[in-house]
Amino acid sequence: MAELNVSHYLDVRGIESYYGKIKALNGIDLHIEQGEIVTLIGSNGAGKSTTLKSISGQVRPKEGxxxxxxxxxxxxEPHKTALLGIAQVPEGRRIFPRLTVRENLQIGAFSVKDKKIVAQRMETVFGYFPRLKERLSQVSGTMSGGEQQMLAMGRALMMKPKLLMLDEPSMGLSPNFVEQIFNIILDMKEVGMTILLVEQNAYQALQIADRGYVIQTGQIVMEGRGKELMVNDMIREAYLA
Structure with missing residues (x-):
């Protein structure tokens, strides 16, 4: 695979992605620097999840x-992208509900053969989500929505990702769990993790993001520092009202 001279950690250039004949992304341009939290906000159907899927390889762009x-x-292919260090926590969590917490986490480290490394990564996950350690033997489908979100994030962390992509991590959670999840995202940033965050709660997302992009009908229509977008009149009316 050819090395290209670029200045950005992740550089998305003019991608166009389709579902069948329907164009979902129409020339998306965005970038992320190492160690940043970047958020992508927009209405339902704007193309946020498709952008993440295009990066992870689940959707293959036709252009860009x-x-x-x-x-x-x-x-x-998605597994090759994952092996490079890009992990995605999908919308709706998508854990394996019939497996235990331990088994779900072990699946996250599918490429690691050394059991000591797997155990070390699991301890790192417990540092963020101590509740998971208490429920290692519990069947994951019996946990609350907030606990399942923690498990989905923990499973992604078992890959020791260089870039963590989170798709609507607060969806359907109680305010208490939402606050916990966003505090944990900030903790991840503190240790140098790079995060691309898609989030319905634009206020929470922009509060913690270094930068943000606004997507409408498959196109980026605005970008800026997180705090700057929070006080933008158009953003406030459309997403923060």
Missing amino acids: SILFEGKDITKN
């Missing part, structure tokens, strides 16, 4: 390019 650490990953 996606570069990660200087490598062109536009045509990668």
Whole structure:
């Protein structure tokens, strides 16, 4: 895979992605620097999740390019992108409900053969989510929505990702769990993790984001520092009212 001279950690350039004949993304441009939290906000159907899926390889763009650490990953299969260090926590969590918490976490480290490394990563996950340690033997489908979200994030962390993509992590959660999740995202940033956050709660997302992008009908229509977007009149009326 060719190395390209780029300045951004993740560089998405003019991607166009389709579902069948329906164009979902129409020339998306965005970038992320290492160690940033960048949020992507927009209404339902605007193309937020499709952008994440295009980066992770679940949807293959027909035009444009996606570069990660200087490598062109536009045509990668999802497992190859994951092995490069990009982990996605999908909307709706999508844990394995019939498996235990332990088994779900172990699946997150599918590429690691050394049991000591798996155990070390699990302890790192417990540092963020101590509740998971208390429920290691519990069947995950019997946990609350907030606990399942923690498990989904923990499973992604078992990959030791370089870039963590979170798709609507607060969806359907109680205010208490929402606050916990956003505090944990900030804790991850403190240790240098790079995060791309898609979030329905624009206020919470922009509060913690270094930068943000606004997407409408498959196009980026605005970008800026998180705090700047929070006081923008158009953003306030459309997403913060």
